[in-house]
Amino acid sequence: MSISVQVDDFDVGAEINALSDGRTDIGAVVTFTGLVRDMAGGEKIADMELEHYPGMTEKALANIEAEANARWDLQASRIIHRYGTLAAGAQIVMVATASPHRADAFEAAEFIMDFLKSRAPFWKKEGTADSGKWVDARDADEDALNRWS
Amino acid sequence: MSISVQVDDFDVGAEINALSDGRTDIGAVVTFTGLVRDMAGGEKIADMELEHYPGMTEKALANIEAEANARWDLQASRIIHRYGTLAAGAQIVMVATASPHRADAFEAAEFIMDFLKSRAPFWKKEGTADSGKWVDARDADEDALNRWS
């Protein structure tokens, strides 16, 4: 189990290798990578400003990861979330889960992502040509949490 | 959309980059990697022999990928399945899906994996210390298919 909150970019392939290299007991590795999209609501997005709550963010991510490890049979997990200014196409977040069983790896990764979306203290501001706009929380993200309760 | 049936190993990081490099419209990339586990039913596994049906395998994989692209909003997808003799810890299969939306990327990857498990013409023989044993199909894998019908 390991989490990072960082400005720097990350390498998903290297993170997968770090989870699984030298091990022969893992059956399944699932990764999720979230990227900055260049369009939102029909408007062109140049970049995204990601603000977070230092201290609380690390706690929230560690709690989410611990909860996933308690609910599913995971052999390893990794969460990386960036903050700062990210250009369109840049990586924002990655989650990786390793398990003997594919269903556990998939469900745990989805669970972690659903919680990150609306329970980790990050706020996104989309930079358009002439201004910035705070991204509204989506009802769909709140609803996605309900399937795990 | 692209599939490969091959003896050679693959690099998940490089495959993710190939899907997303130079693009700014992708919101989510999900990957699944399946690995040879060193234990099965309490017995130590040294390696796994993967037999397949050349010709039918490529058709089955292309059909599964096309069906996933028809059902979900995917921007790119990739399936690689190895055959031959694979040591414990080796990569067997990878699926990658890219979408504007995380739910589509997750569901499409799970759908493809569920179909590969029991509808792609591969057969696994586990090599133990003194013999080899064909892996039985699991009812759970057959059941997993039903949720998509």
Add this chain to the structure above:
Amino acid sequence: MQVLYFAWVRERIGVPREDVETSAETVADLVNELRGREERYDLAFSDMSAIRVALDQELSDLHTSLAGVREVAFFPPMTGG
């Protein structure tokens, strides 16, 4: 007591954090006290359904007591991931 603001709450109030002297008993009391002080607080807290609160870095709610709390944070619904 340290009070922190994030995202558009921070922008409306104009500072990311400040030390607040208060005898408010609950989060709601603190919000009412701040709204009475200056218009920028009144504006930021005009729709409390759009505000989330954390006490000592744990998500909480308006009715929670501030007894023993050292850090209060106000922010919009989170949009991580």
Add this chain to the structure above:
Amino acid sequence: MQVLYFAWVRERIGVPREDVETSAETVADLVNELRGREERYDLAFSDMSAIRVALDQELSDLHTSLAGVREVAFFPPMTGG
């Protein structure tokens, strides 16, 4: 007609593929014909619930006609992924 065998079906029959002269009308007729020929076929096809069949590389079943079919494959339930 080309007949292919995979995994333990191949091992029991002893060859991966063979050319079979037959006038069988359905897959089931072909299986019965082969079982009557030699014991190794009889053994391989003794439990047809454990056998899957593909006709010209498409999954099919025992009751399907062989009319126009060039390639028949017999194998256990698949275990990919």
